[in-house]
Every structure is written in structure tokens, then in C-alpha cells.
Amino acid sequence: DARVTxxxxxxxxEMGQEVTMRCxxxxxxNTVFWYRQTMMQGLELLAYxxxxxxxxxxxxxxxxxxxxxxxxxxxxxKIQPSEPRDSAVxxxxxxxxxxxxxxLFFGEGSxxxxx
Amino acid sequence: xxxxxxxxxxxxxxxxxxxxxNCTYSNSAFQYFMxxxxxxxxxxxxxxxxxxxxxxxxxxxxxxxxKSSKYISLFIRDSQPSDSATYLCAxxxxxxxxxxxxxxxxxxxxxx
Numbered sequence: 001d002a003r004v005t006x007x008x009x010x011x012x013x014e015m016g017q018e019v020t021m022r023c024x025x026x027x028x029x030n031t032v033f034w035y036r037q038t039m040m041q042g043l044e045l046l047a048y049x050x051x052x053x054x055x056x057x058x059x060x061x062x063x064x065x066x067x068x069x070x071x072x073x074x075x076x077x078k079i080q081p082s083e084p085r086d087s088a089v090x091x092x093x094x095x096x097x098x099x100x101x102x103x104l105f106f107g108e109g110s111x112x113x114x115x
Numbered sequence: 116x117x118x119x120x121x122x123x124x125x126x127x128x129x130x131x132x133x134x135x136x137n138c139t140y141s142n143s144a145f146q147y148f149m150x151x152x153x154x155x156x157x158x159x160x161x162x163x164x165x166x167x168x169x170x171x172x173x174x175x176x177x178x179x180x181x182k183s184s185k186y187i188s189l190f191i192r193d194s195q196p197s198d199s200a201t202y203l204c205a206x207x208x209x210x211x212x213x214x215x216x217x218x219x220x221x222x223x224x225x226x227x
Binding site: 004031033035041042043045048050055056091093095103104106107108109 | 149156157158159160161164203212213214215216217218219220
């Protein structure tokens with residue numbers, strides 16, 4: 001059953017620590033997105049990649065966040081150093097290349113708490 | 116002003132009620148309009164998709180897009196307790212960026 005897999009599901013860390021979140025997109029999907037969800041802001045796009053190349057990272061705080069796709073089966077989102085305001089649920093989503101609905105398939109999210 | 120506005124609710128209705136969920140938007144370039152459903156502690160899942168203006172029906176769900184008013188709606192007929200979830204509208208432009216812009220979501224509870 002094809003699905004987007006995210007790890008870790010939950011992470012509690014202290015301010016200043018490095019956090020790395022990982023995402024395995026659905027096999028064959030060539031576009032990968034990172035979203036952040038909070039009560040205040042809702043779902044916000046942080047960055048997205050097509051064929052592993054970054055296309056838009058304008059939603060990401062550049063000083064502490066970085067996103068990469070080392071290969072087609074792995075996307076990473078890193079926060080260094082983490083701050084309490086980074087506490088949120090981080091979602092990875094992927095989509096195929098066909099010109100249909102362009103449906104995004106979301107993972108179950110990584111819930112981050114920064115103390 | 117955010118590009119997409121959505122009343123967060125919460126909305127509580129009895130089983131069998133007709134539910135109306137709405138979003139407004141400011142970017143006239145939006146052409147693709149979607150509704151995602153998100154159960155608690157899960158990722159969003161696509162529920163309905165509409166291109167440009169018009170209506171689309173799928174079972175108990177109807178999506179409407181009024182581009183002249185920059186207003187989209189989702190109607191749920193004969194609502195069921197299993198419909199209890201957060202509903203997020205989403206939209207994007209045609210061509211170029213694949214960025215999907217989401218509303219904040221409306222939390223719906225259907226009471227048995």
C-alpha cells in the first residue's frame with residue numbers, strides 16, 4: 001500500500017538542539033513538499049522539490065532550516081538550532097508527475113516540541 | 116490579508132444535517148480548487164477537486180466554485196459521525212508553481 005513515510009513521528013528536544021526529520025515519498029513520485037502546521041498559521045509550505053531539485057524554499061527560515069533530497073527515496077528537513085517557536089507538526093507530501101488533479105499525498109507528520 | 120481565508124469553527128451538527136463549509140480567496144490566478152479532510156493526528160487526504168468554476172458532486176459531497184466572488188464551498192449531505200474531521204480548502208494557480216495554498220481548516224463534529 002503506497003504511502004509517504006515520515007520519521008520520527010514525535011520528537012521532544014531542548015532549545016538549541018539539532019532536529020532532523022526524514023521523509024520517504026511514494027515510489028515514483030517526483031515532487032516532494034515540506035509543510036508545517038500550527039494552530040495559529042495552519043498549513044504553510046516550507047519548501048518543495050521536483051526531481052530532487054529545490055524549486056521553492058521561500059517559506060523556510062534560511063538561517064536555521066535546511067531541506068535536501070539526497071536521493072529520490074529520501075527527503076530531509078533539518079533545524080539547527082531549534083527554538084520553541086519551531087514547535088509544530090511537520091508534514092511531508094509527494095505527488096506524481098501526471099497532469100491530473102495533482103493530488104498531494106501526505107505522510108502522518110512529525111510532531112516536534114522544542115522546550 | 117492571507118491569500119485564503121477559512122472560518123476555523125468549530126462546527127458541531129447533529130447526524131443527518133447538511134453541512135456547509137466555505138473559503139474565500141484573494142488571488143484571482145487560482146484555477147485549481149480542492150478540499151482536503153484531516154482526521155485527528157493524521158495527514159490531510161484529498162476529498163474533492165475542481166478545476167475553474169462550477170459544481171462537482173461525489174456521493175454526499177458537493178464542491179462549488181464561484182470565481183467571480185472568489186468563494187468556494189463544500190456541502191455535505193446526510194452528515195455522519197465518521198465525517199467528523201478538519202476540512203481544509205486548498206488552491207493553486209495553473210502552470211508554473213505547484214505550490215498549494217491551504218486555508219486554516221474548519222473543525223467539524225457530527226454528533227450521533
